[in-house]
Amino acid sequence: MINFMDFTHRPILVTGANGNIGAATVRLLKQHGADVIAAGPSDELLAPVVDETGVRGLAFDLAAENEVCRALSDLPLYGVVNCAGLGGVVGPLQDADVDVYDSVMAVNARGAFLVTKYAARTMIAAGRGGSIVNVSSQAAVVALTGHMAYGASKAALDSMTRVAALELGPHNIRVNSVNPTVVMTPMSASYWGRPEIKDPFLAQMPLGRYATEEEIAAPIAFLLSDAASMITGVTLPIDGGYTAR
Template sequence: MVTTFPRTPSFRLDGKSALVAGASSGIGLGAAVALAEAGARVTLAARSTDKLATIASQLSELGLSTETLLMDIQDVEATEAMVTSLAPFDILVNSAGLARHSAALDTTIGDFDAVVGVNFRGAYFLTRAVARRQIEAGRRGSLINISSQMAHVGGVDRAVYAATKHAVEGFTKSMAIEWGSYRIRVNTICPTFIRTPLAEQTFANPQRLKWVEEKIKLGRIGEVEDIMGPVVFLASDAAAMITGTALMVDGGWTAG
């Protein structure tokens, strides 16, 4: 009698198309590289096309083919029109983000509106636009929002930022419920503090840096590479039964 063994689903993304918003630096750039290395055709989207052109050229030298797209997700109408005009994507990684940290008593209306406009409003409508095209084309997909550990806890000087990330978790779960019948998966990745330009302000403050290092149980700051594997996993068939959930990449921060 021949035993039929289960086979590990593929982590490869050959033949898949991916849109990465916020791809010009940090986690977004890491996500774009990871998806391209796994075989996806990656469209790099950000507000600076000059920077994207340089990145695309350098990736081409590594044998990775990418395209570039000028996109400011704060401009919801333009973003939706752009996504509608393009062929549907199989994968979305929404890594566009903004942080303007201050004590809650010092939050300005301008800073509040700016952070909400990118992290919540922009992310919501970009996710919806990509899903709508997938539904119209009758194709399944994986939509990944880069959230934060701050979507599950609070933090000093982070009332607005944490609020927007809590909001991302909420709409991600609701969208996952609504679009599950279309075989569209919607998840978040929740990083701890990652060594990117966005975190430089925090690391430059000795007290804040001490707070971060004490909270991360693995005893080190996160690196962009720590997010790349989780992105490929959630985008791939290896995560085919995962939707509406948050993948914590926080070094144990929220465990305690």
């Protein structure tokens, strides 16, 4: 039987590997044989996942093009997971801070664009195809109160997914997005953990609960794998049915 989830000898870059979803993705890919490169803003922040899993760490500022170019120009890759993300501040549009907006866009949209730009070059040069998975959000699919910057950044990421799928398809490079619901990470707990927010939100979700990191990592691995060899340009909700309302 063919093992479609065998990533042996396949180097896969995971940005935001210092975060909860990123680290879960690193662990799962490592379990399936991938040569994982865990990327994050500093060696110190990457140390826990690198020490735990034994994968390679790669520190760079993904909002700085010169650093992305330096890190990726000579890095052979089969796959990329653009998982780095910044939540920003949840609040009314009329009170939004433009500096926060710019920071969220710099990481969530511009950073993923730069990583994809330079990773695609080496993947095309290698001529072996590959797969890129962008970690988007349900906020790109439906409007969430107070999420102007975050929603805009993830909607931009979904659009980049479709364009990249169109342009890279002839090189046998697939590009897809996953659009998770809330995962109760430290970044999200301060808002989504409040009963007045959590209770009415989950009441509208068919499955009625938040997702776990592992429930996001598994579809990411699927889209990277040969089991998804005919899937590209897709934005896949992982949201317990929330956006199906």
